[in-house]
Amino acid sequence: MKENFIINIGREFGSGGREIGQKLALLLQIPYYDRELIRIASRESGLGEEFFEKADEKRPFSLFGAVTGPKGSLTDDLFTGYYLSDETLFKIQSDIIRSLAEKKSSVFVGRCADYILKDQPGCLNVFIYAPVDARVARIAAIQNLPTGKAKALIDKTDKRRAEYYNYFTGKKWGSPASYHFCIDSSLLGVDGTADLIRSIAESKFGLPAKP
């Protein structure tokens, strides 16, 4: 094979995107990265793990937010400090994603990896979604929550993901134009969707089909 191929997965919360990414990585026998990536980034950069956790998929403070925030009178230095910190964390994560993608064919879930690797030719960018009822049922079951709380958690998480993605990429989270391919995971289920993405990757990257 000539070069590495990368599958980047964006996903609505509760759509099973993470599990699909894991199954896909197993099917293709390549590494999978999502939250684990934060820990790798943490270790490689020497920065504290909880600092990364805090910055993980949260949009940086905006000028508007900083000025009208609880303190009301942040100095320019303090503002710049906060702002650059989050930008810097994104940059560190980006360097690590690029370095991992150079080493091995991989599956990345979240973290704007599609954007970070946009200059790498061998990328397949996928978005996974599902009807809200299916997502509420999934999250309620997995996290043992009443449906109202599951719905609130979904709304909050997806809002945060969209803000993070839109801020750093200049693209629109969950909009088809930002991806090669979007699929409702309730169409074929977790295994069926993973298998479909595998077959698309085989077509796109000319991989030998697995039995």
Next chain:
Amino acid sequence: MKENFIINIGREFGSGGREIGQKLALLLQIPYYDRELIRIASRESGLGEEFFEKADEKRPFSLFGAVTGPKGSLTDDLFTGYYLSDETLFKIQSDIIRSLAEKKSSVFVGRCADYILKDQPGCLNVFIYAPVDARVARIAAIQNLPTGKAKALIDKTDKRRAEYYNYFTGKKWGSPASYHFCIDSSLLGVDGTADLIRSIAESKFGLPAKP
């Protein structure tokens, strides 16, 4: 096989969606309907063909449009007449789409068929898009137009399609949540995309895989 299956394709202008629908119908050996549907509708309903052509994927007059239109003083009767005509045409097309879908497994391109057949269980709803540069190049080549004119035609056509779809379905044209599956046709090309949808249909509907 138990019952008919239907594949409904929405598409951006210039994405090759129509050609993909035609190839898919050939692969599955089932009928394909798009503009042809208008003629069938015309013949079956006894209404004039050019009347259907006029109403084809144009949104009905809005109250706002009618009141502020060039005549400025449309009567209620005239307004209602126009309004109901387009609604009626949509209803006739809907009846025919439902009747065709009952008779045979089919591929429908456009015409809000996904919405019209929403109560039929065996539907796969797909949206096909492509980067704007690829669409401009395609339309410029097919219609022998300069790129500026091709771009203007794409914008105008997609605006009209979105208005038509959003008006009649209450869903959002081109938004993943309105479909099971959205794909950039430049990922696998016309043949590759048709073949992918065929394999998804085989999974979803339990069809015997074709060699």
